[in-house]
Amino acid sequence: MVRRVSHIWDIIPDVRSAEELDVRLAERLAELRVERGWPLDELAARTGVSRSTLSRLERAEISPTAALLNxxxxxYERTLSRLLAEVESEPPLLVRAAEQRVWRDEESGFARRSVSPPHPGLRGEVVEGTLRPGADIAYDVPPVPGLEQHIWVLEGTVEIAANGRAHTLTAGDCLRFVLWGASRFHxxxxGPARYVILVVLP
Structure with a gap:
């Protein structure tokens, strides 16, 4: 029996299980590595993630955290949404509320709803993020350099650091930037913080 950690997909409603999607994600990550001709040791060197963790991830023995996926x-030069979209069928033009996928990282206290998933021919996507009180997520590098983001806070307070500048946002505030360096959400x-991110690929 494969042991699962608490970082899961939350699909409402869908007959496909979180475990099935974890397996698809693991397979896609392995495919991306093989396409580049990288052994696990090289991927470990490029990401700073241990070889054993990467091996377990590609075998679907663990589910990745948000930081690891980033x-x-x-x-692999793709956004998180685009990677997740690659393990599913092409999304429809109309995305009903009940069909919007939610990915949870229980360890860091982060939930990510794909409101408008990536779509062939479109450069933008819309994501809703929720952070529980005390949640703190740091990303060393952007998934794609030059990624444009517009972050609109719906409720609560969130502290965002991007490109070396820190900002505190409350409900109604909007922060926009082109991301080239590290970022952090706290x-x-x-109470929890809930916000919407408009992401535009360069």
């Missing part, structure tokens, strides 16, 4: 997306509380 490191893999950076070396929810100081007392």
């Amino acid at each position: 490191k893999l997306c950076a070396v 929810c100081p509380g007392p």
Whole structure:
């Protein structure tokens, strides 16, 4: 029996299980590495993630955290949404609320709803993020350098650092930038923070 950690897909409603999608994601990550001709040791060197963790991930023995997926997306030059979309069929033009996929990283306290998933021929996507109080997520590099982001806070307070500048946003505030370097999202509380991100590929 393969042991699962708590980082899961939440699909509402869908007959496909979270485990099935974890397996598809693992297979796609392995495909991307093989396409580049990289052994696990080289991928480990490029990402700073241990070989054993990468091996377990590609065998679907563990589910990745948001930080781990971001490191893999950076070396594979794709956004998280685009990677997740590659393990599913092409999304419809109309995305009903009940069909919007939610990916959860229970360890860091982050939930990510794909409101408008990546679509062939479109450069933008819309994501809703929710951080529980105390959640803190740091990304060393952007998944795609030059990624344009517009972040609109719906509720709560979120502290965002991007390209070496820190900002505190509350409900109604909008932060926009082109991301070239590290970024960090922190929810100081007392309640959760919920925000919308418009992402535009360069």
